Amino acid sequence: MAKPKKQPRPKAATPKGFRDYFGAEVTRRRDMLETIAKVYHLYGFDALETSAVETVEALGKFLPDVDRPNEGVFAWQEEDSDWLALRYDLTAPLARVAAQYRNDLPSPYRRYAMGPVWRNEKPGPGRFRQFYQCDADTVGAPSVAADAEICAMLSDVLEAVGIARGDYIVRINNRKVLNGVMEVAGVLDPEDPEKFAHERGIVLRAIDKLDRLGLDGVRALLGEGRKDDSGDFTKGAGLSAGQAERIVGFLHARGDDAAQTLARLGDLVAGSPTGEEGVAELSTMADLLGAGGYGPDRIVIDPSVVRGLGYYTGPVFEAELTFEIEDEKGRPRQFGSVAGGGRYDDLVKRFTGQEVPATGVSIGVDRLLAALDAKGRLTSDMRGPVIVTVMDRERMADYQAMVAELRKSNIRAEVYLGNPKNFGNQLKYADKRGSPIAVIQGADERARDVVQIKDLDLGAKLAESVSHEEWKDQPAQFECPRDRMVAEIAKRLARPQ
Template structure:
């Protein structure tokens, strides 16, 4: 009879959860450099940085996400024994409302801030659609004038250009939720006397409009009606509008004319006698005038822009990149949206009971980095550190001192801490894109010299080098006095462009 053997402990799988990813050296560095240029624009406009908690109470975050059919209504949430329900932030705007409400007596009014960081959404992942991603926001809290909205739009254009997007390659599209609300009044899905009635249907309508670029008019019409089944077989419930009601909404989406004045004239007709709708049209006209006067980048009035989040109350805007790329199937398409935002006058009011106007914009950092790569404007992979090789293990302290001397002079440097022969050390240097290697064996030590190697040329030969003699036979290697190490390494880096 076979003996029962104790089951071996199950090893965890080394894989990221679906919808998440890891970021490595050059990606992290490129992101930081791009964000430094964007936030410099925000800083120049007088905005201050803010870092808020990644975790908020579910009550503070509110229920504003468009993908409400996901668990916990689109957020990653859990119940804490002491704090109740907590969640990872789904954007950087909802936390700002909490921060301002909590610290408003200590903050200037208006309060202008920018923030950068990861956010999390419990959405259905797909190609290029992750459940954790980075955002870069700029917001003004406490300014009711549409001049604040116009400033945000103009500043967004400056930020895109600072990041490396040419003015001819982007378009900032502006609309107003008040106009859409006026159209919904006409369509019979918004009663100003009872705004809570039909709120769920209006949410479906807004999400349908927001998917125009992806689904086309037929897909939007299906979502305005009975619903739509996607290619995977998943069914999305529609707003259950009648044909006449859907026609009103689709007419609103198709109201863009040759210029802003023509678009606003059409919108005035569509909103009829709705006071809210007419107020929204007037705000659009004012924003267009201000942006034209400031010489802002390409800005158009576009009724198809609604933004999916439920907290917007006035002007909304979206930055679209207009150049073409090839999709996964090799078809040409425009790159699409990389940023969006708008006015959210009721978000802080949830905490204070007082009217607190606010407006802001959020850049999708990963999307913008992908756009820069598609245009060939991504930063080149940064060079690695100078590597001090280890010839004699018992002299490790001296090698560490050598690397410290280089770092004190402002040169990035490290000592090779792995085991193995010179070939392995060179393969490591090649993998790190190290520009220069430093060698000091016993012979060099006795003579007061070191060898320095230009690896830009030698990297491609590293795989075939096994001995110190092979190394020294290669070109671009110099023997220098030990006292000249910093100066000679600096000169070699300069020649290599580092």
């Protein structure tokens, strides 16, 4: 009789395009989300949580990565039922909520939402299939004053999380302007919106990749297509040279100030009512933002912003970080976009049959954290807990009483719960946890009702420079009365790091 085949052990590895997040990373994200939520709340937005799973029908087909299965979503079919998918953003679920609860929600409805989203896209450096978004949207406000407010709020959020003014810019454009340009270029027929829809989708994706591919790469995608470094070929929109140059001219329309940019855009869309309406909306937004103190040092009109998602119908905007960082080879580069959004007046209409104006922004929290980390601007206290070491197994209750006192004083603390036989291993554990302080009480200290406090942070500084004058008179380990333990530790933790 043949031996049953031994089941192979599962491979301990995250799936391609996914990653794990550990203590400090999770804490930093939480702190950032709380900071962003405070700004959203200040502007009058309320929190909303939706399911991570929606029907594919409810999500719609708006992702730019059309070459992936199921239009770039992770989807599956329930037995004899609907196709379901993980949400690819937080906007499509909002449209469903706005339609489902339209009789109960105030109008306009202002909400913010935070959580992970999933995209079945080709992963790459810094590009994951699961990532956090942090959105704010206004549903039911037709005026571009709502779009201007979102842009102002985005600017305030960036400064609140630690991006200094001058290190970012919020760039705004209007899909109606681009539609006007495409109409003049012969790629859009107002009488038949579905005509050339495939070509327009490629145009949008090509322009959205301007920063990454450069002008030549965009031109190739507007024409026959482009082969990337790996040899993969992406089919282009098939536009003529004249049509492509009209689109490229649109990308170069940004002037020295808003007035000059608007004038150039007006010339490009002359004869297109849609395009002229878009230019007028941009002019209104510029006036509103200027009145609120959001000048060109924070927010500018930039025709190269189009956004890749297919559901935008009016103003679109992106926040770009302008400072330089170094890539993995030490070469300087700009970090790029960390947030984006726009107006999507037709998204709720899919459910109700009636046009419901809406606009919003989505912040890529993980990208923003990576940018702050690259610039050394993460300010969260990443210190580990105070470690109460175990010198005598039989006195575990005493050690637990110590951590209870520390926790009551809001000091993060834990008792070492590994094998206490080797005291050196306890200190190695404390070091691996990033612990600032270790508490030691053996039989001798217990008899004298004292504890030893080992300042691990200070010990590390002294190890770096024994002659450091600032720390000479501060011993890295000292003895104190047991009833002074909490006060002494609190004083050490309050010291600037």
